[in-house]
Amino acid sequence: VTFLQKLPKAELHAHLNGSIPLSLLQTLASEYLSQASHDSYSSLNESIKSSLTQLSQPGGPTLTEIYDFFNLFPAIYTITSTPDAVRRVTNAVLQIFLDGETPQCTYLELRTTPRASDSMTREAYLRVVLEVVESYPASQVGLIVSLDRKMAQEALEDCLAAVIKLRSEKRRIVGIDLCGYPTSGDLEMFRPYFAQAKKLGLGLTVHIAETTDNTAEDTRQLLSFNPDRLGHATFLNEEAISIVLEKKMCVEICLSSNLLCKTVSNLEFHHISQYLRSNHPIAICTDDILPFRTSLLGEYALLLAPAPYGLGLTEDQVRRVGELSLASSFRERAPGNH
Ligand code: 5GP
Numbered sequence: 001v002t003f004l005q006k007l008p009k010a011e012l013h014a015h016l017n018g019s020i021p022l023s024l025l026q027t028l029a030s031e032y033l034s035q036a037s038h039d040s041y042s043s044l045n046e047s048i049k050s051s052l053t054q055l056s057q058p059g060g061p062t063l064t065e066i067y068d069f070f071n072l073f074p075a076i077y078t079i080t081s082t083p084d085a086v087r088r089v090t091n092a093v094l095q096i097f098l099d100g101e102t103p104q105c106t107y108l109e110l111r112t113t114p115r116a117s118d119s120m121t122r123e124a125y126l127r128v129v130l131e132v133v134e135s136y137p138a139s140q141v142g143l144i145v146s147l148d149r150k151m152a153q154e155a156l157e158d159c160l161a162a163v164i165k166l167r168s169e170k171r172r173i174v175g176i177d178l179c180g181y182p183t184s185g186d187l188e189m190f191r192p193y194f195a196q197a198k199k200l201g202l203g204l205t206v207h208i209a210e211t212t213d214n215t216a217e218d219t220r221q222l223l224s225f226n227p228d229r230l231g232h233a234t235f236l237n238e239e240a241i242s243i244v245l246e247k248k249m250c251v252e253i254c255l256s257s258n259l260l261c262k263t264v265s266n267l268e269f270h271h272i273s274q275y276l277r278s279n280h281p282i283a284i285c286t287d288d289i290l291p292f293r294t295s296l297l298g299e300y301a302l303l304l305a306p307a308p309y310g311l312g313l314t315e316d317q318v319r320r321v322g323e324l325s326l327a328s329s330f331r332e333r334a335p336g337n338h
Helices: 004-007 022-033 043-056 064-068 073-079 083-098 120-131 154-168 189-197 216-224 238-246 255-260 272-277 297-306 315-327
Strands: 010-015 107-112 139-147 173-179 205-209 227-232 250-255 283-284
Touching: 004 297, 004 315, 010 083, 010 216, 010 250, 010 283, 010 315, 022 043, 022 173, 083 107, 083 120, 107 173, 120 139, 120 154, 120 315, 139 154, 154 173, 154 189, 173 189, 173 227, 189 205, 205 216, 205 250, 216 238, 250 272, 255 297, 272 283, 283 297, 283 315, 297 315
Parallel strands: 010 107, 107 139, 139 173, 173 205, 205 227, 227 250, 250 283
Antiparallel strands: none
């Protein structure tokens, strides 16, 4: 473990609300459920209890397919919808990755989807997250603002307006992400917003080809936005792979996430192999440590472990992977750096 602990590396694909420590989630749920104003037998409360039971299983929730995963978030969102909860969650997640005796990484790029609630606008949500992010040096953390494929145009407008305002105040937003239910949404609607984000100097990363239901057209459209990095990229066709290789788009690789969501059946068949062979930029990432019960050190351990448990790479090869992750970060895009 010492080699992996010391290894310089960047975590570039970690979703805030998918990375909440279970104990904090349980505390937030019991606080929410004990509020006198809530009817304890409402269907909403029952769904919170059911999602919490699944998330609390010793090995994490059992997922039959990737789509099951997205059903866990409505409950998480209900109990993290106040500024106080968002602050506590962000603090806890940054501590896991960066503090203590075994920091997981040298640099963390945390991502989150701005959410409006009764007590917060999307801009206020981002301000709470940024306040915690900026309590660490810029060399250690940056924030990526996620846009959800399901967002309506008004929500997109609202997010972009907040990003523009916060960047003008030199707040530490370094990139934009496209995430959410893999087959939903009208991608063309996102084009002007991504173009605007690029003009602001932000990096762009998109979740792409995560499932076999993602069409070649979906992939082509996402690549036409000219992203700097790609999330998952599990089911790229030959045409897409040649674009990715030619443009040297970094692929964010989440091994445990892919195995547990059953989009990859075995590490032996994981698409990481083709990128390792061609020395293509990749970053090893956790995705969502809450449901996947992993850590960045755990993901790197999978690189070192011999087959069939891991990929059997040498320490030199793993060192190179760490370097590639740092080289692909959006750190330089923090305000004041360009
Ligand atoms: P948040 O953005 O609320 O901090 O983190 C949770 C959100 O990230 C989820 O609601 C979902 O939209 C997105 N997300 C987390 N993991 C994945 C993933 O593996 N694939 C996709 N497409 N979206 C994800």
